[in-house]
Amino acid sequence: MTGTHQSKSRRAFLKGGGIAAGAAAASVIAAPTVVAQSPVVIKMQSSWPASDAFHEMAGQYVKLVEATSGGRLKIDLLPAGAVVGAFQVIDAVNDGVIDASHTVPVYWYGKHKAASFFGTGPVWGGSATTMLAWFHSGGGKEFYRELTQDILGLNIIGFMGFPMPAQPLGWFKSPVTKAGQLKGLKYRTVGLAADLFQQMGLSVAQLPGGEIVPAMERGVIDAFEFNNPTSDMRFGAQDVAKNYMLSSYHQASECFEFQFNRDFFEGLEPDLQAILQNSVDAASSVNTYWALKQYSDDLAKLQTEHGVKVLRTPQEILDAQLAGWDKLIEQLGKDEFMKRIMDSQKQFVEKVVFYELMNAPDYVLAYNHYYPGKLAL
Structure with missing residues (x-):
């Protein structure tokens, strides 16, 4: 290749590169300004004192939701009594006083004794894992919806997670x-x-x-x-x-209940709804792994340190x-x-x-x- 030809090719390349660079610069200038979206803040109260293991386990759910949503969801987790009493969270969720709660169905069985069938009913021979399997794949979820929405007329949506070890006498x-x-x-x-x-x-x-x-x-x-x-x-x-x-x-078959105000929940984007629901399943596993170690550690402490x-x-x-x-x-x-x-x-x-x-x-x-x-x- 001759020197003249090399110069022409180089000039052509630089000219084309200049056009491309100019076009790229123009596209940057023309790009819309991206504004960071504020997270959706969910006001959730538990039925547990701040020092209780269950409130700590509710916090494990909060971390999963916030991480999975990439910061689009933020949960303000409050202990029992912060807004209402431990047994009143379902009414507060129904009325929209809070957006969500972390509780157990047995705490509102006064509204209808059937609430206890979702965790504290007859043992039948199965464990909490059996009951949770019935809830998810044996028709229990539809019974829960029928009870809360059709029979009691509550404005809530609920999910179940964490099959608890059988409770001591x-x-x-x-x-x-x-x-x-x-x-x-x-x-x-x-x-x-x-x-x-x-x-x-x-x-x-x-x-x-x-x-x-x-x-x-x-x-x-x-x-x-x-x-x-x-x-x-x-x-x-x-x-x-x-x-x-x-x-x-x-x-012998209890689990956590995650309640959401139905209007609030259904007003969220579908992917955020999915994150809240699927994080219950993830927290169910995380809670189980944590509980098996912590419960057994503390049982040993009760024996050796407290007589x-x-x-x-x-x-x-x-x-x-x-x-x-x-x-x-x-x-x-x-x-x-x-x-x-x-x-x-x-x-x-x-x-x-x-x-x-x-x-x-x-x-x-x-x-x-x-x-x-x-x-x-």
Whole structure:
């Protein structure tokens, strides 16, 4: 290639490059100004004190939503009592006083006892995971919508997540070995569990978590349950009783409820709605992983640092609970809607738990093999 030809080619290249650069500059100048969109702020109140494990777990949901939305959603999470009481969040969501809540259905079963079927109803033989599977894939979600929107006329949308470990029978000043020892006790529980223990001869007080220990100190109650070793320890249960009885059928299948004001939720962009809903499933897993470690850590602390005796509930009491449930089931079945729910749950559990139990190896056998004598509490 000659020098003259090289110069011409270079000039042509630079000329073309100059045109392209000019066009690029013009496009930059002509580009519209992008304004950062303010996040949608969601006012959510939990049914838990700020120090409780459940409020911390609600915070795990908040982090997932905010991260997944890229900052387009921001949740202002408030503890119980910040706007309304722990049992009043459903009314506040319905009325639009708050946009959302983190709670449990049993806290509003006073509106309709069917609320307890979404977590604290008859055990049937399944776990909280079984109940949550029924909710998502066995028809439970439609029953929940029918109850909240059609029967009660509430302006809410709700989702369920975090299959809780079965709740302990609770805290007692003296160990209970016979069902007859429960009769006459003033006992704290909630929901259909209150009906169950009344069937068994106890006097029941329904109290939110933050009021339990003060009630025990004042003698308003003799014994109580709340939920798990972490929450119970943070409440100070170990300061008012030293006998912690694990295993019970009174609340063996509970999970969290995430309520949203329906108008607020449906007014969001579809992708933001999906983020709020799908983050419930993500939080369900995150909550489970966190809880298994934290609950077991704190159960050990209760034993080693606070002198708490950890006991399993005797079979005689479990048998009495099942007999109590039988009576309740008969009474509740007189209501057509609740009968439909129970029939649906029984059919689902019979098939699913048959598979689970037939398929599951004997974990107790394996545990005793590697940790001999530890289960003899």
